[in-house]
Amino acid sequence: MIDAALLVAVVAVPLAAAALSWVVRSDRWRCALVLPVVLVLLGLTLTLVARVLHLGTVAAFANWLYLDHVGAVVLLVVTLVSAVAGPYSVVYFRSRARAQLTHTDELRTYLALFFLLVATMTAAAIAGNLGLLWTAVTATTFASAPLVDFYGSHEPLEAAWKYVILAVAGDLIALFGFLCLYAAGIGWLGGHYDFSVPVLEAAGPHLEPVLGTLGFLLVLVGFGTKAGLAPMHTWLPDAYQQAPVPVGAMLAGAEINCAMLAIMRVLALVTPAEHGGLALREALLAFGLFSMTVGVVFLIAQRDFKRLLAYSSVEQMGLLATGLALGSPIAVAGAFLQMVAQSLAKACMFFNAGTLLLRFRTTTVAEVPAVIRTAPVTAALVLGAALATAGAPPFGLFLAEISIVSGGLATRAWAAAGFAAALLVVGFIALVAPYSRMVFGDGAPAPAPGPRRTLGPAILVPGAVLLAGLLVLGVFVPQPLHALLAGAAREIRQ
Amino acid sequence: MLAEVVLAALFLLLTFELIVARRLAAAVNAYQAQSWVLGAIACALFTATHLAELLVFGLLILALKGVVVPLLLRRRTAFATAAGREVAYVVGFPTALLIGAGLCLTAFVAASRLPLPSHLLPTGVLGIGIAVLLLGLFTTTARRDGVLQTTGLLAAENGLLVVGLVLEPGLSLLIEFALVLDVLIAALVMAFLLARMHEAVSTTDTSELTRLRG
Numbered sequence: 001m002i003d004a005a006l007l008v009a010v011v012a013v014p015l016a017a018a019a020l021s022w023v024v025r026s027d028r029w030r031c032a033l034v035l036p037v038v039l040v041l042l043g044l045t046l047t048l049v050a051r052v053l054h055l056g057t058v059a060a061f062a063n064w065l066y067l068d069h070v071g072a073v074v075l076l077v078v079t080l081v082s083a084v085a086g087p088y089s090v091v092y093f094r095s096r097a098r099a100q101l102t103h104t105d106e107l108r109t110y111l112a113l114f115f116l117l118v119a120t121m122t123a124a125a126i127a128g129n130l131g132l133l134w135t136a137v138t139a140t141t142f143a144s145a146p147l148v149d150f151y152g153s154h155e156p157l158e159a160a161w162k163y164v165i166l167a168v169a170g171d172l173i174a175l176f177g178f179l180c181l182y183a184a185g186i187g188w189l190g191g192h193y194d195f196s197v198p199v200l201e202a203a204g205p206h207l208e209p210v211l212g213t214l215g216f217l218l219v220l221v222g223f224g225t226k227a228g229l230a231p232m233h234t235w236l237p238d239a240y241q242q243a244p245v246p247v248g249a250m251l252a253g254a255e256i257n258c259a260m261l262a263i264m265r266v267l268a269l270v271t272p273a274e275h276g277g278l279a280l281r282e283a284l285l286a287f288g289l290f291s292m293t294v295g296v297v298f299l300i301a302q303r304d305f306k307r308l309l310a311y312s313s314v315e316q317m318g319l320l321a322t323g324l325a326l327g328s329p330i331a332v333a334g335a336f337l338q339m340v341a342q343s344l345a346k347a348c349m350f351f352n353a354g355t356l357l358l359r360f361r362t363t364t365v366a367e368v369p370a371v372i373r374t375a376p377v378t379a380a381l382v383l384g385a386a387l388a389t390a391g392a393p394p395f396g397l398f399l400a401e402i403s404i405v406s407g408g409l410a411t412r413a414w415a416a417a418g419f420a421a422a423l424l425v426v427g428f429i430a431l432v433a434p435y436s437r438m439v440f441g442d443g444a445p446a447p448a449p450g451p452r453r454t455l456g457p458a459i460l461v462p463g464a465v466l467l468a469g470l471l472v473l474g475v476f477v478p479q480p481l482h483a484l485l486a487g488a489a490r491e492i493r494q
Numbered sequence: 495m496l497a498e499v500v501l502a503a504l505f506l507l508l509t510f511e512l513i514v515a516r517r518l519a520a521a522v523n524a525y526q527a528q529s530w531v532l533g534a535i536a537c538a539l540f541t542a543t544h545l546a547e548l549l550v551f552g553l554l555i556l557a558l559k560g561v562v563v564p565l566l567l568r569r570r571t572a573f574a575t576a577a578g579r580e581v582a583y584v585v586g587f588p589t590a591l592l593i594g595a596g597l598c599l600t601a602f603v604a605a606s607r608l609p610l611p612s613h614l615l616p617t618g619v620l621g622i623g624i625a626v627l628l629l630g631l632f633t634t635t636a637r638r639d640g641v642l643q644t645t646g647l648l649a650a651e652n653g654l655l656v657v658g659l660v661l662e663p664g665l666s667l668l669i670e671f672a673l674v675l676d677v678l679i680a681a682l683v684m685a686f687l688l689a690r691m692h693e694a695v696s697t698t699d700t701s702e703l704t705r706l707r708g
Contacts, residue, residue, distance in 0.1 A: 135672040158703040
């Protein structure tokens with residue numbers, strides 16, 4: 001009973017917040033709403049995570065809503081990123097208004113869509129029925145596409161259109177995959193069965209293997225489009241570049257993981273029927289390594305620091321897929337830690353991009369003069385976040401990358417693990433180099449900094465909080481989080 | 495049984511109209527007719543099986559996809575559809591037809607090979623569903639107009655609903671409701687973006703949208 005209420009609340013609270021932000025007249029009240037809402041949401045999520053750690057799984061309404069360790073990891077990531085991006089949005093749009101770039105009254109539409117996006121993502125995390133899961137992941141596109149087009153000129157529109165067309169095409173392919181998965185269960189479970197995670201899990205090896213494999217491949221290609229796996233990633237750089245900064249943080253830090261959740265769920269369900277899932281893992285590995293390669297190659301060539309983040313995401317999602325595909329306990333647990341760490345790091349990078357954008361009014365690396373001379377605190381944050389995202393030692397992502405590579409070596413996947421490690425090294429340099437150039441300057445004549453605007457310290461707080469969290473994750477993983485990640489890895493590996 | 499198969503064949507033919515349509519209004523009309531046929535298939539299945547879900551599903555499709563979505567598309571994109579402008583092909587007209595025929599062949603071969611359990615409808619209908627999915631996606635990639643791309647995706651979705659009907663008549667009412675609702679929202683968002691596109695570049699011709707590179 002309590003569990004049902006908690007599961008409903010985690011979707012209902014952001015939905016109610018969306019409605020309220022639309023209805024409330026005063027901008028002041030609308031902004032005051034954000035912090036309490038995200039804190040309540042965070043509280044609900046932490047309670048649910050504790051329940052999952054205590055009980056193993058939490059289900060309600062005949063498995064329509066269902067939370068296991070895998071879902072709990074995604075729910076945690078989604079709420080953490082939203083909890084920081086929400087308040088950041090308010091500060092960011094106020095700073096933009098002060099810089100006379102936008103009006104604050106646009107916050108009404110923005111916040112309504114923002115909370116709607118949060119609700120669709122939490123719904124995806126707690127969906128037990130696979131039809132509901134598909135619907136929720138699809139709905140994230142419809143909440144986020146108008147946000148990508150938020151500034152409404154030619155380029156954002158182009159990015160949003162590309163995003164919608166590719167994402168919806170991907171959604172339809174994934175739907176075909178889910179239909180195949182449903183058909184795979186009819187033989188054993190009979191017609192009109194309950195198309196939910198626990199039921200299919202119980203059917204295990206009795207699913208029809210050909211249909212199951214086809215279902216997985218279609219879901220991989222379909223939702224891989226939204227998860228930013230190459231070669232279906234082409235919408236990602238445009239959307240990340242054109243979307244408002246906090247929206248970029250939500251896309252890269254939260255939404256992308258919901259699509260990955262669906263892929264992981266289907267992988268785990270089909271694995272027992274498909275002789276331990278060897279063919280499935282090989283397909284996932286191919287997509288993973290290819291995405292890492294594409295991500296790294298385009299990182300090297302990139303001159304725009306917002307587009308840079310998109311290719312970094314392609315690389316990181318490739319690494320996540322690689323970790324899942326390698327399949328040893330260490331690699332899969334590492335993949336889940338990587339999901340948590342890279343999401344927080346990417347959100348932090350977007351917040352810093354916002355600060356740089358407001359300060360220097362450009363997203364071109366070469367046009368940013370040595371930040372450390374004008375804004376030392378911002379410079380420290382920018383460099384710290386770049387190191388954290390690239391996977392430098394004291395930060396959480398380093399631990400995750402080491403786990404994935406060593407997990408691969410442990411299962412004697414020498415070539416895959418070695419290739420991934422080499423790409424990570426090149427990717428590290430390709431990501432950190434442009435950021436250190438912006439921070440320290442490379443001797444090129446620095447253009448005169450724009451007229452001094454007071455940005456205020458508030459805009460730096462969300463990024464600093466995330467960076468501190470990443471530092472903690474790198475030094476030690478708290479016991480409950482460790483238990484959660486280990487549980488998720490167990491569920492994926494079966 | 496015969497009624498469903500004839501309707502399914504009509505369903506496929508109407509999808510070809512999408513591929514060859516020269517005017518936007520014709521494409522939207524084809525989608526609307528296709529949705530009516532889909533609703534009719536569900537209703538015909540209801541008379542054969544007396545599953546209440548099928549009737550609700552059929553009526554839902556007739557109301558939403560047969561009336562609301564086309565109306566919405568026409569109204570929100572009246573600036574483009576009313577102009578009667580001819581839409582160019584990326585690949586030539588005969589090539590498009592040839593590719594369409596190839597996609598159909600692929601779909602039918604795939605449908606006959608897959609061990610899909612089919613209770614009520616013959617495998618051919620499954621092939622039609624897959625073919626319409628592929629043709630819809632092909633329309634979206636091969637046409638450079640926002641309205642046509644949207645219609646292509648909506649038609650592809652209709653094809654998937656036929657696949658769903660073959661697999662399990664009346665999947666689950668809630669899932670079907672979610673699916674159809676999803677289409678409505680998709681159409682709304684796309685129509686909204688198309689209207690924005692018209693404001694920004696005064697056309698829905700997507701070959702204007704090529705500024706973002708790299």
